[in-house]
Amino acid sequence: MATYVPFGTFLVQQGAITEDALKQLLEEQKKIRLRLGELILSKQLVAEVKLTELLAQYFGIPHVKLNNEKISPAVASTLPNRMLTQYMIVPYAIEDKTLRIAMSDPTNYHAIDEARIISGMHVVPAIASKSDIQRTLGRYFSGLQENVDLIMQEMKPEELTTQSIGEETSPMAKTVNQLILQAVQLKASDIHLEPRQESMYVRYRVDGIMRTEQQLPFTMHAMVVARIKIMASMNVSERRLPQDGRIKMVLGGHNIELRISTFPTSFGEKIVMRILGASEVRSGIDDLALSAHNLARVQRAINQPHGLVVVSGPTGSGKSTTLYAALSSLNKDMMNIVTIEDPIEQQIEGVSQSQVNAPIGYTFASGLRTILRQDPDVIMLGEIRDIETAEIAIRAAMTGHLVLTTLHTNSAVNSISRLVDMGVAPFLVASSIECIISQRLVRRVCPQCSAPHEATSVEKSLLTEHGLPITGLRKGVGCYECGMTGYKGRIGIHEVITVNEQLRSLIIQRATEEQCLAAAKHHGLHLMRYDGLIKVGQGRTTVDEVLRVT
Secondary structure, eight states: OOOOOOHHHHHHHTTSSOHHHHHHHHHHHHHHOOOHHHHHHHTTSSOHHHHHHHHHHHHTOOBOOGGGOOOOHHHHTSSOHHHHHHHTEEEEEEETTEEEEEESOTTOHHHHHHHHHHHOSEEEEEEOOHHHHHHHHHHHSSSHHHHHHHHHHHOOGGGOOHHHHHOTTSHHHHHHHHHHHHHHHTTEEEEEEEEOSSEEEEEEEETTEEEEEEEEEGGGHHHHHHHHHHHTTOOTTOOSSOOEEEEEEEETTEEEEEEEEEEEETTEEEEEEEEEOOSOOOOOGGGSOOOHHHHHHHHHHHTSSSEEEEEEOSTTSSHHHHHHHHHHHHOOTTOOEEEEESSOOSOOTTOEEEEOBGGGTBOHHHHHHHHTTSOOSEEEESOOOSHHHHHHHHHHHHTTOEEEEEEOOSSHHHHHHHHHHHTOOHHHHHHHEEEEEEEEEEEEEOTTTEEEOOOOHHHHHHHHHTTOOSOOOEEEOOOTTTTTSSEEEEEEEEEEEEOOHHHHHHHHTTOOHHHHHHHHHHTTOOOHHHHHHHHHHTTSSOHHHHHHHO
């Protein structure tokens, strides 16, 4: 007969905690009456996922990661919601009249018995972390399924009317609102509603990565699209042509602004909703995760009285955030700051912000001409899109204004070529440009489940090649906070060129990008990959992330 080992002793045997730590925990446990596992988590002595794995090993039952499970409506409806929240359990699969449930406390035999009686099936428990169960309950059991069932019972696509889907209290309105609110809570940047052959996929882009969150019946697709079009004041009857719209709403205590785009596909219209930041900017240039080397260069450039500062990178690389942070740092009573944007993504108190309106002829170029008559000290131009806008911006930078703008280019030095290729005279580019910041966003290692990581041979080779140490690496093991991905949030990696006399001379001579890059590196340019690998050594991101974006 096996000898009983207390869970605390088991943790010491597994090397999860020390004997001294266990003694202190047991003493504290007598005073506050918390379970040992909860006490360990509260003190962050062991990551939640690791502790769950140890519990599974201790009790001899499987550990299930619910984020990897697709729970069907039939499985979700086997047990009442009251029971799920009371006992913190989730039914996740049915196999041959056997119901598999995930529990945070596998010793709760009363809950197992009740699940067996209510379901009428044999019940097999597995263990999952409490936070994983909470997230899954919010995802599958938040009332969304009830609304979906009600819609399928009461509404048919052929019976759709503007009134039936336009009512704020209708099941369809509640369903769409729940999908939007869930995206906001996950801090998603985009919501994708994709019709496929048999269902409609609801996918969110979180920290730059797409992930599927829901699959709704295909028959709901037309109703969902119609509801969103009504909310965005779009043409409900037009299904053949793409449309654009906007939605502003207050939901769950959040001020939400959405930019809507429809796109006709073979299975129906796909909708993408971009979630725009509507809150005030409070961060400055110091909060952008710039290295000390790059931060000094950027601060020097944005504190010049005039000149052009360009932030470059592809869509979704955080260019707007960098511009807003720079404006926030410059936003003082003695400054007159004026912007022209498309769209205004964040409001900054004390800054005069204007949005272009192309249908009535209010473009970046025409707006910029007007701004020059507004006695500005600093001008922020959302994007340089054409030669006309580029030339006005450059002349403004040469006549006593600091101009901040963005370009869609792949590297800092490529921004110089892009301006020249647009048709701007090289001597104008050379005379006006002060600084170019190129950037990408990498996912940040989740602080809740971060653990030391031993470098692989590939990682060692890469870090050694760049002259960087192989210590300090960390990786997230996955938890509720990060959706079991090991990453939560994003940070920027950058390369910053400050334009000196040698580089100005090369621009005027129409030198190649390779020649300009060599000169910039000679004067202290840190390439983006190098900057990313420095942050790998600081435990803030991973080599995989840096390689993914560079």
